[in-house]
Amino acid sequence: MILSIASGKGGTGKTTLAVSLALALDNTVLLDCDIEEPNVHLFVQPEIRNEQRVEVPAPRFIKERCTGCGKCVEFCQFNALALIKDEVLIFRHLCHNCGGCTIVCPENALPAEMVEIGRLYKARGLGGIDVIWGAILPHQVRGTKLISEVKKNANPSAITIIDCPPGTAHPMVKAVDGSDFCLLVTEPTLFGLNDLKLSVETLRLLDIPCGIVVNRSNLGNIELIEDYARKENIPILMKIPYSREFAEAYSRGTITLAQDSQWVAQARQMLQTITELRSHPQRTQQTQQTKRT
Amino acid sequence: MYKQLTIMSGKGGTGKTTLTASFCRLAQGRIVIVDADVDAANLHILLEHKIEKSEEFIGGAIAYIDPEQCTGCGECFQRCQFDAIRALNGKYIVSERECEGCGVCELVCPVDAVTVKKESVGKLFHSITPYGRFFHAQLYPGGESSGQVVTLLRERAEDAAVAEHKELILIDGPPGIGCAAVASLTGVTKVLVVAEPTVSGWHDMLRAISLADFFRVGICVCVNRADINPELTSQIEQFCRENQYQFLGTIPQDDSVIKAQLKAQSVLDVYPDSPASRAIENIFNAVIQEL
Ligand code: SF4
Ligand code: SF4
Ligand code: SF4
Ligand code: SF4
Numbered sequence: 001m002i003l004s005i006a007s008g009k010g011g012t013g014k015t016t017l018a019v020s021l022a023l024a025l026d027n028t029v030l031l032d033c034d035i036e037e038p039n040v041h042l043f044v045q046p047e048i049r050n051e052q053r054v055e056v057p058a059p060r061f062i063k064e065r066c067t068g069c070g071k072c073v074e075f076c077q078f079n080a081l082a083l084i085k086d087e088v089l090i091f092r093h094l095c096h097n098c099g100g101c102t103i104v105c106p107e108n109a110l111p112a113e114m115v116e117i118g119r120l121y122k123a124r125g126l127g128g129i130d131v132i133w134g135a136i137l138p139h140q141v142r143g144t145k146l147i148s149e150v151k152k153n154a155n156p157s158a159i160t161i162i163d164c165p166p167g168t169a170h171p172m173v174k175a176v177d178g179s180d181f182c183l184l185v186t187e188p189t190l191f192g193l194n195d196l197k198l199s200v201e202t203l204r205l206l207d208i209p210c211g212i213v214v215n216r217s218n219l220g221n222i223e224l225i226e227d228y229a230r231k232e233n234i235p236i237l238m239k240i241p242y243s244r245e246f247a248e249a250y251s252r253g254t255i256t257l258a259q260d261s262q263w264v265a266q267a268r269q270m271l272q273t274i275t276e277l278r279s280h281p282q283r284t285q286q287t288q289q290t291k292r293t
Numbered sequence: 294m295y296k297q298l299t300i301m302s303g304k305g306g307t308g309k310t311t312l313t314a315s316f317c318r319l320a321q322g323r324i325v326i327v328d329a330d331v332d333a334a335n336l337h338i339l340l341e342h343k344i345e346k347s348e349e350f351i352g353g354a355i356a357y358i359d360p361e362q363c364t365g366c367g368e369c370f371q372r373c374q375f376d377a378i379r380a381l382n383g384k385y386i387v388s389e390r391e392c393e394g395c396g397v398c399e400l401v402c403p404v405d406a407v408t409v410k411k412e413s414v415g416k417l418f419h420s421i422t423p424y425g426r427f428f429h430a431q432l433y434p435g436g437e438s439s440g441q442v443v444t445l446l447r448e449r450a451e452d453a454a455v456a457e458h459k460e461l462i463l464i465d466g467p468p469g470i471g472c473a474a475v476a477s478l479t480g481v482t483k484v485l486v487v488a489e490p491t492v493s494g495w496h497d498m499l500r501a502i503s504l505a506d507f508f509r510v511g512i513c514v515c516v517n518r519a520d521i522n523p524e525l526t527s528q529i530e531q532f533c534r535e536n537q538y539q540f541l542g543t544i545p546q547d548d549s550v551i552k553a554q555l556k557a558q559s560v561l562d563v564y565p566d567s568p569a570s571r572a573i574e575n576i577f578n579a580v581i582q583e584l
Contacts, residue, residue: 009333010468011306015493036469037304037500039493056374077354077396077409093475098374098395138470138504141440144391148376166305166468167332173390173435189554191310191335198333202434220551251522253492 002154003274004179004208006164006172008195010037012185013215013240016255018163019043023127023258024267029155030125032133033147033175034165035118041133043255044125052120054134054146056097057112061088065109072101072110093139118146122153130155144174151175159271168202176203181274182210183237188220193228200232209277211237211270218242235277237270295325295454296584297481301466301474301505303497305333307489308517311550313465314339314559315573317424320581323460325450326422328429329443329477330467331415332436339559342420342427350430350445352414353437354394356387362406369398369407393437415442419449426453440472447477461584470504478504482584483511485541485576490516490525498529502538512538513583515576519543541579544572 005018015032019040022030032040059072066088073081073088080094081101088110101110118136125131132153134146147165154160164175176182184199186192196212203210214225217239229236240257249256257263300316302309313336317326328336356377358369363384370378370385377391378398387398399407415432428446432439450462464481467473478484484505488498498514505512514533519526526543533540547569553560561570 009305009330009335011304011489036471036474037493037497039304039496042492042496075396075400077394093472096374096393096395098393098397099372100395100397100400103372103397103400136470138500138507139472139475141472143471144375168434168436169332169432169439170435170437171471172332177390189551190338190557191554194335194338195333198434205434219548221555224555247521251489251491251494251525 001181002160002162002179004162004164004176004182005185006176006182006199007166007185008168008199009191010166012187012192014166014185015039015043015163016250016257017183017185017213017215018161019255020257020263021267022129022161024264025159025271027158028129029153029158029160030129030131030163031150031153031160032131032163033150034163035134035136035143035146035150035171036165038133038135040163041121041123041125041131042253044129044131046121046123046125046131048121048123050122053116054118054120054149055114055116056142056145057099058092058095058097058115059090059101059110060113061090062109062111063087065107067107069106071104071106075100075104093141096141117142120146120149143171147171147174168198173202173206176208177206179208180278182208183213184210185213185215186225187216188214188222188225190224192220193224196225196228200234211235211274211277213238213240215240216242235273237273238266295451295459295462297462297464298580298584299329299464299466299478299481299484300487301478301484301501302468302487303501304468305330307487307494308544308550309487310335310339310465311554311559312487312517312573313463315561315570316463316577317422318559318561319574319577320461320463321424324425325454325459325462326425326427327446327450327462327464328427329446329464329473331430331432331439331442331473332467334429334431336465337420337429338557339554340422340424340427342422344418344420346419348417349413350415350417350442351411352441354396354409354411355389355392356394356396356398356407356409358385358387358398359406359408360384362404364404366403368401368403372397372401390435417442417445417449425459426450426457439467440476443467443473443476470500474504475508478510479508481510483513483580485513485515485580488514488516488529490519490522490529495525495529511583513541513580514538515541516543518546520545539583542572542576544569544576
């Protein structure tokens with residue numbers, strides 16, 4: 001089963017939940033697809049077994065061959081090229097590495113060469129779990145490529161837990177796509193509710209069933225989330241209250257949730273509920289009733 | 294000429310939006326406001342505003358293969374770098390979810406079976422608040438164009454700042470180090486990084502700083518919820534001193550922030566005398582000095 005953990009914005013406790021579930025449940029693999037800010041590995045004391053460069057083809061300009069015809073500039077959909085005097089400038093941070101300019105140039109003045117966009121790490125972490133994450137280089141636009149590389153490590157015979165990027169844009173969709181179930185982590189605040197609504201809309205478009213986990217459930221106003229969940233027929237599967245002690249431990253790089261036997265029991269119960277929700281299509285259907293087109 | 298300040302954090306949830314909303318109040322009348330956190334836009338919740346105008350944002354494009362014309366040669370499939378083309382019954386189709394609209398398939402198709410069409414990816418709003426004009430956006434799910442939207446929002450804000458002779462454009466930045474983050478900090482006067490004294494917050498801060506450094510933007514730093522981990526807070530302060538980033542102060546963990554947020558207001562609106570409000574005011578005064 002692929003269980004993804006998402007939230008409309010960062011800082012809601014997505015990573016905390018992903019790491020804690022990976023530790024609390026049996027037979028888990030933990031994938032961190034939040035490649036712009038991969039933080040899972042900070043909490044699992046990983047022993048890195050494999051580090052890999054992830055590369056994509058990128059154009060390189062060869063001035064001697066260029067006739068200044070401008071066809072490449074005209075083609076590029078991402079405004080990543082400019083012809084200044086008789087030289088083509090490539091704005092690397094805008095280039096999507098589509099390969100179009102390489103094809104379109106009649107003089108072969110923009111041949112493709114492989115460039116690194118980030119790294120893929122495979123490690124064994126706390127409790128012997130496999131932890132895989134990607135780290136993108138700054139100002140790189142090909143994050144989704146790296147996300148696919150991380151996702152190739154999903155294990156169908158285990159519970160694959162995916163920590164998704166925040167938001168509802170392309171990277172989040174790429175990470176969550178193909179999941180069997182998605183846990184949406186939120187906070188009982190107006191920000192939390194607003195971001196939750198956007199996430200739910202996105203998951204409905206993707207046809208992925210979801211449940212809600214309310215973090216810092218005792219700060220703010222829990223009714224905000226409860227009312228919304230009731231109206232939309234989405235189960236609230238867990239509430240995690242704020243504890244100063246926990247926050248301080250977290251600040252030092254320790255997630256203590258999975259050391260609490262009561263919480264571990266809750267996590268197992270939640271997995272049970274998720275399995276049931278998935279095997280009862282009616283209930284899943286219900287949650288998707290208001291699906292928008 | 295106006296100045297521009299982007300408030301960033303490396304990731305969400307550090308109190309960036311609360312800080313921006315409070316700054317809006319402190320700089321009332323002198324500013325134009327941009328919510329560049331377009332993937333999780335929240336600033337509009339804390340700012341009383343009236344939408345005066347909205348515009349569709351035509352951003353990314355999507356390819357379409359006409360099944361009548363497609364001969365199934367597979368050329369497009371071979372060339373698409375985004376795995377967006379799938380085989381289906383001897384022909385090929387485009388998966389809209391993966392397609393980035395690059396146009397390569399259209400370029401290579403020998404029989405002109407492909408068209409690439411621009412599509413609307415969201416809405417841009419021109420709003421008015423008691424503090425100044427406010428530009429924000431809402432993107433449809435799965436969008437690819439956050440960076441372009443941010444650029445456009447900033448252009449609108451710059452026009453407004455010139456027309457109304459405002460001193461400052463205040464930009465609530467997005468998380469991460471991708472397109473949207475780049476678009477929200479190129480060419481600004483200063484970046485204020487809101488850090489959190491946690492192990493992950495430390496790494497997020499370093500990433501935000503390295504991005505701002507790459508684009509040669511001056512950096513100021515403040516720490517929110519500083520008392521959660523005083524040692525790490527002083528580590529951040531020391532790091533700033535050693536690397537010549539301006540350290541502007543700390544904000545304590547304070548329940549009044551959430552209480553105010555539940556009333557859809559910034560902490561400064563509701564609890565001006567709370568510890569968080571006073572700290573924010575000090576940081577505001579310090580950052581204005583830096584601009
Ligand atoms: S590879 Fe594509 S995106 Fe990059 S410069 Fe060439 S045409 Fe533009
Ligand atoms: S298409 Fe080739 S020859 Fe023409 S301007 Fe571009 S690089 Fe130069
Ligand atoms: S437009 Fe580009 S990304 Fe979309 S299907 Fe065609 S080649 Fe692939
Ligand atoms: S290149 Fe054109 S004809 Fe060939 S498979 Fe693609 S759409 Fe069909």
